[in-house]
Amino acid sequence: MSRIAIAGAGAFGTALAVTLAQAGRPVTLWARNCDAARDMVKTRENLRLPGVPLPENVTVTADLDALRICDPVLLSVPMQALAGFLRDAAATLDGRALVACCKGVDMTTGRGPTAIIAGACPTAVPAVLTGPSFAADIARGLPTALTLACVDPDHGTALQERLSTPTLRLYRSGDPVGAELGGALKNIMAIAAGIVIGAGLGDSARAALMTRGFAEMQRFARAQGAEAETLAGLSGFGDLVLTCTSTQSRNFRYGAALGQGAYFDPQITVEGAATARAVAAIAQARGIDMPVTQSVAQVIDGQRSIAEAVTTLLSRPLKEE
Numbered sequence: 226m227s228r229i230a231i232a233g234a235g236a237f238g239t240a241l242a243v244t245l246a247q248a249g250r251p252v253t254l255w256a257r258n259c260d261a262a263r264d265m266v267k268t269r270e271n272l273r274l275p276g277v278p279l280p281e282n283v284t285v286t287a288d289l290d291a292l293r294i295c296d297p298v299l300l301s302v303p304m305q306a307l308a309g310f311l312r313d314a315a316a317t318l319d320g321r322a323l324v325a326c327c328k329g330v331d332m333t334t335g336r337g338p339t340a341i342i343a344g345a346c347p348t349a350v351p352a353v354l355t356g357p358s359f360a361a362d363i364a365r366g367l368p369t370a371l372t373l374a375c376v377d378p379d380h381g382t383a384l385q386e387r388l389s390t391p392t393l394r395l396y397r398s399g400d401p402v403g404a405e406l407g408g409a410l411k412n413i414m415a416i417a418a419g420i421v422i423g424a425g426l427g428d429s430a431r432a433a434l435m436t437r438g439f440a441e442m443q444r445f446a447r448a449q450g451a452e453a454e455t456l457a458g459l460s461g462f463g464d465l466v467l468t469c470t471s472t473q474s475r476n477f478r479y480g481a482a483l484g485q486g487a488y489f490d491p492q493i494t495v496e497g498a499a500t501a502r503a504v505a506a507i508a509q510a511r512g513i514d515m516p517v518t519q520s521v522a523q524v525i526d527g528q529r530s531i532a533e534a535v536t537t538l539l540s541r542p543l544k545e546e
């Protein structure tokens with residue numbers, strides 16, 4: 226059986242490598258940065274996931290060619306880097322099962338990860354691994370459940386078995402578009418929830434925001450051809466709950482900093498910011514009502530203050546739920 230590869234040695238890719246390796250499956254973990262890879266080989270630790278020793282059967286490399294013998298390949302680079310990464314890596318990775326582990330919508334093309342994979346690697350099997358899970362929780366072996374989505378049921382079942390571990394339980398779905406949109410859209414709502422809490426608007430307002438945000442997620446996903454039930458699963462509702470209620474979430478913390486008018490380190494990966502812009506543009510072009518997303522995009526771009534966004538949301542015409 227071929228090795229599992231993980232392309233992208235951030236916190237999430239590293240956590241997946243650790244849990245798979247601990248379950249007895251050798252992993253090749255690819256980092257773009259040679260120095261970072263060399264440090265990981267030497268210290269057996271990744272600074273992006275501190276305090277977690279890399280098991281012996283994780284091989285760290287910065288050589289993309291090392292991935293030629295691997296199948297499946299998990300893609301855990303950030304969403305806005307995926308298209309560029311695959312442009313460079315397509316010749317090496319095509320023909321394999323390519324499992325998107327990133328959450329978002331590409332700003333330049335408006336595409337999700339599976340469409341980007343299919344465009345770059347026409348003979349690959351695109352799949353999505355997504356759902357409520359913090360890298361640190363997976364790496365510590367805490368119980369987590371995710372969605373593995375793939376159009377082809379046989380490939381989906383094989384990936385589900387290959388990537389489940391005693392503590393990481395995968396549920397199968399045949400709706401990758403719905404699964405990836407759940408993970409992308411919940412990050413926008415997490416920024417909004419962070420703003421609500423950071424600005425001191427209260428837990429009741431956050432509950433209202435999450436509920437109306439969820440309605441918005443379903444509306445958008447349906448318009449993009451997804452099944453509404455997928456959004457009610459781990460990849461949508463499950464991840465919405467986790468990310469809107471935990472200060473472990475970077476999207477939530479970014480929103481909270483905006484709400485407080487506090488500094489937030491721009492080096493930290495916040496997938497919901499670019500995705501809010503991408504989704505707001507698609508929604509506007511297609512006439513999809515997305516008031517929370519539009520507000521988040523306007524606030525992060527400085528086009529509207531938080532107070533103005535709240536007033537606009539509260540003064541929309543009264544309607545049926």
Ligand SMILES: NC(=O)C1=CN([C@@H]2O[C@H](COP(=O)(O)OP(=O)(O)OC[C@H]3O[C@@H](n4cnc5c(N)ncnc54)[C@H](OP(=O)(O)O)[C@@H]3O)[C@@H](O)[C@H]2O)C=CC1
Binds near residue numbers: 273361493496
């Ligand atoms: N962290 C988490 O808890 C979870 C994250 N995810 C998703 O996983 C994805 C990755 O996030 P995460 O691991 O947390 O991010 P991190 O910020 O921890 O790390 C990002 C990684 O991507 C690498 N990278 C950045 N740009 C490129 C590029 N152009 N080509 C190749 N590699 C690149 C970085 O390399 P370098 O160090 O050289 O900059 C770094 O190793 C995101 O979409 C996120 O939503 C999903 C579930 C949980």
Ligand SMILES: O=C(CO)COP(=O)(O)O
Binds near residue numbers: 357464467473495496
């Ligand atoms: O996607 C995640 C949890 O499921 C991680 O959330 P953040 O990217 O907001 O930290």
